[in-house]
Amino acid sequence: MKKSILILPALLFVFIGYSFHTSQQGRWIAPASADQLSNPYKGNTWAAGAGKKIFNVQCAACHGEQGKGDGIVAVSLTPPPANLQSAFTKTESDGAIYWKITAGNAPMPSYKLALKDPERWQLVTYIRELQNK
Amino acid sequence: MKIFYPNHLIRVLGLSLCLLVLSLNSWGQDQNPPAPVQTQTQTQRNEQRIAQKGPETKFLLTGYGYTGFEKVGSENSTFGPAGFSPIFLWKKSDRLFFESEVEFEIEDGNLNIGLEYATLHYRLNKYLTLSGGKFLSPFGIFQERLHPAWINKFAEKPMGFSEEGAMIGPMTEFGASLRGGAQIGLSKVNYVLYVSNGPTLNTGSSNPMDAGRLDYNNLGDNNNNKAIGGRFGFLPFSSSWLEIGLSGQVAGVGNSGSAFQNVKTQMYAADLSIIKKVNFIKSNVDIKAQYNYVQTSKTNYLDTAGNSYTFNNTSTAWFSQIAIRPMFLEKSFLKNVEFTGRYSVLKTPQESYWAIDNSQVAMGINYWLKWNSVIKVNYQLTYSKGEQTEPGLFIQWGLGF
Amino acid sequence: MKKRTLVISSILLMVFIGMQISSCSSQRAMIANKTGAQLWAENCQRCHTTPSPNTFNDQQWEAVGMHMQIRANLTPEEIAKVVEFLQSANQD
Numbered sequence: 001m002k003k004s005i006l007i008l009p010a011l012l013f014v015f016i017g018y019s020f021h022t023s024q025q026g027r028w029i030a031p032a033s034a035d036q037l038s039n040p041y042k043g044n045t046w047a048a049g050a051g052k053k054i055f056n057v058q059c060a061a062c063h064g065e066q067g068k069g070d071g072i073v074a075v076s077l078t079p080p081p082a083n084l085q086s087a088f089t090k091t092e093s094d095g096a097i098y099w100k101i102t103a104g105n106a107p108m109p110s111y112k113l114a115l116k117d118p119e120r121w122q123l124v125t126y127i128r129e130l131q132n133k
Numbered sequence: 134m135k136i137f138y139p140n141h142l143i144r145v146l147g148l149s150l151c152l153l154v155l156s157l158n159s160w161g162q163d164q165n166p167p168a169p170v171q172t173q174t175q176t177q178r179n180e181q182r183i184a185q186k187g188p189e190t191k192f193l194l195t196g197y198g199y200t201g202f203e204k205v206g207s208e209n210s211t212f213g214p215a216g217f218s219p220i221f222l223w224k225k226s227d228r229l230f231f232e233s234e235v236e237f238e239i240e241d242g243n244l245n246i247g248l249e250y251a252t253l254h255y256r257l258n259k260y261l262t263l264s265g266g267k268f269l270s271p272f273g274i275f276q277e278r279l280h281p282a283w284i285n286k287f288a289e290k291p292m293g294f295s296e297e298g299a300m301i302g303p304m305t306e307f308g309a310s311l312r313g314g315a316q317i318g319l320s321k322v323n324y325v326l327y328v329s330n331g332p333t334l335n336t337g338s339s340n341p342m343d344a345g346r347l348d349y350n351n352l353g354d355n356n357n358n359k360a361i362g363g364r365f366g367f368l369p370f371s372s373s374w375l376e377i378g379l380s381g382q383v384a385g386v387g388n389s390g391s392a393f394q395n396v397k398t399q400m401y402a403a404d405l406s407i408i409k410k411v412n413f414i415k416s417n418v419d420i421k422a423q424y425n426y427v428q429t430s431k432t433n434y435l436d437t438a439g440n441s442y443t444f445n446n447t448s449t450a451w452f453s454q455i456a457i458r459p460m461f462l463e464k465s466f467l468k469n470v471e472f473t474g475r476y477s478v479l480k481t482p483q484e485s486y487w488a489i490d491n492s493q494v495a496m497g498i499n500y501w502l503k504w505n506s507v508i509k510v511n512y513q514l515t516y517s518k519g520e521q522t523e524p525g526l527f528i529q530w531g532l533g534f
Numbered sequence: 535m536k537k538r539t540l541v542i543s544s545i546l547l548m549v550f551i552g553m554q555i556s557s558c559s560s561q562r563a564m565i566a567n568k569t570g571a572q573l574w575a576e577n578c579q580r581c582h583t584t585p586s587p588n589t590f591n592d593q594q595w596e597a598v599g600m601h602m603q604i605r606a607n608l609t610p611e612e613i614a615k616v617v618e619f620l621q622s623a624n625q626d
Contacts, residue, residue: 057568061575068463072410072417073575073584075460075468076504106588109622113175179621183592191596222597230600254600259610274581278605284582314607317551319561323607366607367547371565373576408579417579504583533582 027088028079028105030096037095040118041125051126054119058111067130077107084127097124196220196234199282201529214240218249218281230254250305260313267352268310270303271325271364272380273402273423275452280304282531286419286456286471288511289527292479292493293425293450299481299489300349301450302400302425303332303382307351308359321368331360331384334396337434342486344434345446347386347398347427356394358385364402378404386429393432400427405453415461422453437486444484452477456499471499473511490518505533566611570619573612581606587623595620 041047056065062077064070067084074081082089089097101120104110111120183191196219204210216238223231234249252266269277275294279285293301308329315322330351337344362382369375381401387393407420429446436442454475459467475495481487495513502508511527578584590598599617602608608616 057572059571061571064461070461070463071575072460072579075458075501076584076586078503078586104623104625106623106625107586109587109619110625113178114622175622176618179592179618182621182624183596186593191593193590193594193597193601195598220601222601224597224600230597230604232601232604254604256610262604264604278581312604312607314609316565316609316611319565320551321609322551325607371561373580376580406580419579501583504586505589 028082028100030092030099030103034095034099035093037098039094039098039121039124041121042094044125047122047125048129049126050119051122051124051129054115054123055126058115059123062108067127081108085131089127090131094121094124094128097127191224193222194219195222195534197281197283197531197533199529199531201288201527203288203525203527205525206523214238216240216282228256230256257311260315262312263309264312265309267305267307268327270306270362271310271312271327272302272362272382272400273364273425274376274378274404274406274421275423276302276304279421281533282529283505283507283533285531286454286473286499286509287475287495287497287527288509288529289495289513289525291423291450291452291454291475291477292491292515293448293477294452298479298491299346299448299450299487301427301448301479301481302402303349303351305349305351306330306360306362319369319371321373323366323368324363326363327361329360329362330354331358331382332386332398334386334388334393334398334429336387336391336393341435341437344436345429345444345482345485346487347429356385356387356389358389358397360384374407374409376404376406378402378406380404387432396430396432398427398429400425402426410461412461414457414459416457416459417461419456419458420454422451424451425449442484444482446482446485448479448481450477450479458501469501471501471507473497473499473509492516507531568612568615570615570617570622574616574619577606577608577612577616578602585620587620590620592621592624 055067059067060071061073062069062071062081063084064074064081069081069083069086071081098120100108101115101123102110102112104112115123196217198217200212200215202210202212203214216236218234218236220234221232225231231251231253233251236245236247236249238245238247248267250266250268252264252268254262254264256262271277275291280290280294289295290297292298306327306329308327310325310327312325313323330353332347332349332351333355335343335346335348360382361384362380364378364380366376366378369377379401380403381399383400384398385394385396386398387396402423402425404423405421407418409418410416411418427448431443431445433441433443452475454473456471456473458471459465460469462468473496476492477495478492479489480491481489483490493513493515495511497509497511499510500508507530509527509529509531511525511529513525513527515523515525517523574587575584595617599613599620603610603613
């Protein structure tokens with residue numbers, strides 16, 4: 001009788017084990033044309049500083065203060081927020097990152113209207129600084 | 134003044150509330166922050182998209198469902214409780230809003246159907262919303278904010294917060310309320326003041342064993358004395374990680390014209406809510422606590438033999454709980470696991486027929502499948518005075534939608 | 535005794551509130567400049583796990599916003615920003 005009760009937790013663990021996939025489905029890739037865009041603030045420390053301020057209020061909730069994709073709401077999101085310090089993001093061009101901030105990809109919003117054009121480039125500049133830390 | 138009456142607390146609360154609202158109304162005029170030009174474009178875009186999609190009413194059918202399995206003490210194990218609680222939301226305009234929750238629950242072999250709440254709301258100004266109907270009691274935080282299965286960190290409600298054993302404090306009110314919130318410097322305050330039918334005293338006329346209990350079923354009232362209550366919440370820090378709340382309610386509970394017509398109940402509650410990222414364990418830590426105190430004035434009842442007796446009718450129930458979720462670990466399934474612990478205590482009048490002196494420890498592991506879907510496995514031990522400790526195993530799956 | 539404690543603590547509370555009201559304008563600006571994303575992250579989790587922005591459509595978020603503003607006694611400024619943020623994740 002007692003054994004039958006143990007079946008339930010066992011079932012549960014099988015189910016949880018099954019449901020846990022590190023889903024590496026299709027990556028979000030910016031169009032090749034985005035790579036042509038050039039960052040007007042490349043290497044500009046003032047712009048990186050301005051970008052940091054924007055990053056902390058607009059991006060950190062999901063991407064985390066260090067951009068590692070570990071913000072306080074990250075666990076709620078599918079696909080999960082990108083790790084901006086990952087090898088993949090490091091290989092992306094400034095233009096590609098700018099394009100992604102502009103376009104958005106649900107659950108990530110589009111920042112085309114919420115942020116001005118220079119602000120989005122300042123963000124890109126700050127993300128580069130984070131990666132080089 | 135050797136006894137501290139909670140209705141003083143309520144008067145002080147009420148008065149400070151009125152003062153606060155008055156001062157806010159005059160002070161609040163210059164508080165409209167200038168809308169940044171850029172975000173306004175986003176606002177316009179959203180408004181435009183909504184307008185394109187047709188009728189003005191914004192409607193949502195949402196709610197939650199749950200099912201489970203339990204094995205308590207020497208009782209047979211069983212599936213349940215299970216339930217389905219659809220919630221209907223209609224936003225008719227920026228001021229007018231209606232919400233309702235219907236509840237279907239299978240518990241202890243019965244199907245219960247109820248109207249959990251049905252409330253009309255009208256936003257008077259930025260600080261006050263007027264509401265009427267049946268609504269969840271703003272008495273502490275558990276009933277109003279934390280009881281739904283996908284929000285409650287445990288399969289069971291804390292002792293004293295459900296019909297099991299004894300209910301200490303109300304679950305819903307039927308009446309009207311004024312509520313709102315305001316930013317004051319870096320802190321926030323929130324407030325609710327309400328008038329409702331309030332609880333009814335069980336005099337033991339149908340079953341002497343229940344004499345002195347309160348019946349929180351409030352669809353009708355047994356007297357003209359309405360319950361008056363409120364809650365005041367305070368969030369001192371700008372990131373809202375801490376909230377402290379005080380609640381109170383006073384009510385006439387006896388039938389008008391009966392020997393119990395002067396019997397009154399005073400109750401108050403204190404609540405605490407902490408949610409904070411704790412870096413060194415890479416976790417989010419969620420602490421909640423609530424203390425309920427209910428006192429009904431002393432009166433005479435008839436015992437099972439028909440003799441008159443009386444007792445100090447004071448009950449208390451409280452719980453404190455912690456949930457730790459290591460959500461900041463990198464690439465680990467532990468991100469979705471939450472470790473929980475709760476201690477709760479329930480005490481009813483020891484001289485009454487419904488005397489309870491229990492404490493309970495509950496421990497659990499929750500697994501979050503999605504942000505709104507959780508599987509909980511709980512083990513709990515209930516200690517009753519003079520009785521054997523009762524173990525319990527609970528598994529519950531909750532889904533908010 | 536307890537009554538005195540209560541009186542003292544309410545006076546302290548009032549003083550604290552007074553101090554907050556007269557707090558400096560940079561703090562006010564900090565609050566006024568909070569983004570929808572920040573407020574969404576800070577406030578939803580006070581009671582429940584934070585919902586993903588792609589859970590509902592624009593109209594539905596309006597209804598949810600009003601429901602939660604009333605339930606959690608959020609300020610109109612807060613909820614307007616949160617709803618706008620959540621809606622902005624819905625693509626055209």
